[in-house]
Amino acid sequence: MQRERPAESAQAAQKGKVGFLFHMGHGHLTQFQNFQECLPAEHAERAEWIPLYGDSSGDLLCRLRFLPHEWRYSRHQRWHAMTGIARHRRWDGLFFAAVSFKFLPFFRRHPCYVYHDLSPSLIRALGYDPPAEGNLLRAIKNRLQSRTFQAARGVFAMSRCSAEGIAQDYGVRRERLHISHPGANLKRWHFVDRRNRPANRPVRLLMVGGWFRLKGGNLLLEWAERTQAKNWELDIVTWPGQFPDWVDEIMGHPAQDAVASRSLAPRLPNVRIHVGIRANTPENLSLYEQADIYCHPTLADGTPIAILEAMATGLPVVASGISGIPEMVRDNETGLLHRAGDLQQMDERLTMLIEDASLRLKLGCAARQSCEDYFNVERQLREIFRVIDRDREAADAR
Secondary structure (H helix, E strand, O other), rough: OOOOOOHHHHHHHHHEEEEEEEEEOHHHHHHHHHHHHHHOHHHHOOOEEEEEOOOOOOHHHHHHHOHHHHHHHHHHHHHHHHHHHHOOOOOOEEEEEEEOOHHHHHHHHHHHHEOOOOOOOHHHHHOOOOOOOOHHHHHHHHHHHHHHHHHHEEEEEHHHHHHHHHHHHOOOOOOHEEEOOOOOOOOOOOOOOOOOOOOOOOEEEEEEEEOOOOHHHHHHHHHHHHHOOEEEEEEEEEOOOOOOHHHHHHOOOOOOOOOEEEEEEEEEEEEEEEOOOOOOOHHHHHHHHOOOEEEEEOOOOOOHHHHHHHHHOOOOOEOOOOOOHHHHEEEEEOOEEEEOOOOOHHHHHHHHHHHHHHHHHHHHHHHHHHHOOOEHHHHHHHHHHHHHHHHHHHHOOO
């Protein structure tokens, strides 16, 4: 075994802690778990995990139930950030995946980084529902948010598209912007060999997306009614709340926390909708393993992790070519892209894959290789630590 040189040992000893602060909701929770599971061994002693819960803390004011829920939620998160940061006097970096102007005081005292996807201009361009608040309040919040971004030592944007929006909307200098493409958790998401599946077996399509309408669920149902493609089945994993009335009726008007799976028979007997299936669970993994094609006809998105998870299992992807998706899916190499909302073009791509098993295998294998080479969490974390350490060394030298 090669001995560690004294200079290397001293340099390692000088490195401090890096805190990872994540909001504990939906996609953030999944990424928090993925970061913990895929942390490179050489950084294992440096990482501190600080979950930002919105419903429990030691903040006494949060016990006053007559105060607005949003205000109490924010106080809970700030308390968890404060107590987590207080564990150490010196931080090499604090990585905020739940950026908000309520954290601005920490940004002024510590070297902080923002992990971000969608900026206001990109949200507007994609057609996300605008927040239910007046223009003046929104302007004040955006101004405070800009101060938070500008106080950060660096910003990790999840795509080049996102980086452009952050620079434009928040005035972040280009030298402090770093592209941090997300990755799949390859310790959970394994390649599935689909070559020996029976030729007469229905080709199974899968879509995973929380906001049914925004993620293109209505478009996919329209495709299911109109397509001439034969011998296929479709599974949709989503949240309740945005279904067409007839789907909501079949699903039994599920509550937000409901767990249910239903066929849309008699209208669409080869379509099943699943609600209440969480990310990284055996039920979720099983649907990916059984699938042959992953479709993501989103109308509004950033850099969806579900696409990378599909690629990691060797699924060919058919997706809208918007926002950061073309940076993850290379058209005709690891998947097929179509114009957002273009039913005919989406049908052409899906039908092509339904009818051609060899093309599915080719694209799926290339997709998995792309994750092994680049789109994986371990690679992403090494790059994050590299940037933080470089910035620390530059700050120490000043």
